[in-house]
Amino acid sequence: MNATERIEAACSFLLQSPPGEINDVLNDVRNIISDDDSLHEGVLPALKEYNLSQFMTVDVPGTDHQSIVSEAARVAATQEGQERFIDPRSKTSFLFDHLSLVRPEASDSQPEEPDADSEPFRSALEKATLTYLAAHFHDGVTSVFSSKEAANQFVIQVVANKYNPTNYWAGRWRSSYTIDLNENTVRGQVLVNVHYYEQGNVQLSTTHTISLSLPAAIVTSSPSSSASKILALIENEEGKYQESLNDTYQEMGEKTFKGLRRALPLTRQKLDWDKVLGYKLGAELASSKGMFGGS
Known part of the structure; x- marks a missing residue:
């Protein structure tokens, strides 16, 4: 695998990163690239795409709230690795460095006048x-x-x-x-x-x-x-939609997961599906509002 193919593979892994784990994935793909300068330059477009599509959040300078970094928020491109985004709530714009993965940061806050009509x-x-x-x-x-x-x-x-x-x-x-x-x-x-x-x-x-x-x-x-x-x-x-997710994962717990396994596993003992459901996997996945902090 040549250098270009390794960068492409690294970008693919980054774009598939699970929530909150992109920094771990980036550390893992360092072993594929073995050159941090080439890695940062090569994966920057993927990091931009990931941050915008995943609605990365940042602390807005001078405020007590966070703002979303997304395509809808982008107002201008600036120096390498950074772009300017708007926070309508504070009527400011800020710079965002797509390479700051550990703790995404905003900087250089400036006033941004809203459209008076809207x-x-x-x-x-x-x-x-x-x-x-x-x-x-x-x-x-x-x-x-x-x-x-x-x-x-x-x-x-x-x-x-x-x-x-x-x-x-x-x-x-x-x-x-x-x-x-x-x-x-x-x-x-x-x-x-x-x-x-x-x-x-x-x-x-x-x-x-x-x-x-x-x-x-x-x-x-x-x-x-x-x-x-x-x-x-x-x-x-x-x-x-939340109710439909609850119903789907209840059905998966009762039917689909059971159908994936043979009647007797290699241990020759029946699988206790009630115990499996006790892990609450279906509930964790389905209860989206409860899982994300709501009621």
Whole structure:
């Protein structure tokens, strides 16, 4: 395997990193590359892609909250390895170094004036989303943007991480919604990634697409009322998705996992499936809101 092929392999491994484990994966692929300078240069595009798609979070300088680093937040590219992102909540932008994996950091905070026409509704959406976040994701982070694509479009993004290496699991919940007041629609996705690795290696990666039409009564309400009703619709959809995950993993525990094994394993003793369920693997994977800190 030549140097280019090794870099490509390293990038592939990085992009498949489970939640909270990308630094561990990077340390492992160092053994493949054996050259830190070449490694950093070669994997930088993969790290950028990973950070943006996984909604990496950073402490915003001068504030007491975190902001999401994503494509919706990106405002400009700067020097090598760094880009500028916006935090609409504090009305600032900051530099982010994609190579700072151990503790992602923001720097060089600067004022960023919002669009005067869209800010009232964006701010109302932000307030409603923060209320929703506090109710369901204790350690979650949200950023709400005015869309860069068109007027009267807004993007809500939420990420919640739970890292529990002591019990051999880690998980990430991401959701992203585009609210289009021109078409009166809400379109988005919920993405759940979980890694469970006690005496094995089980990963869950699932995507749920949501598409809603907004009644005229919601769109014509005040920004505060409209935003609260939109978040209520999102809450209802995410609640139904959580229930579907619960049902799926209950069925897997009762049927699918049993079907994967022969009647008698090599020990010639029957497997105690009730004991297996006692490990609560299905519950850990399915109870997304409980797992990510909510109720």
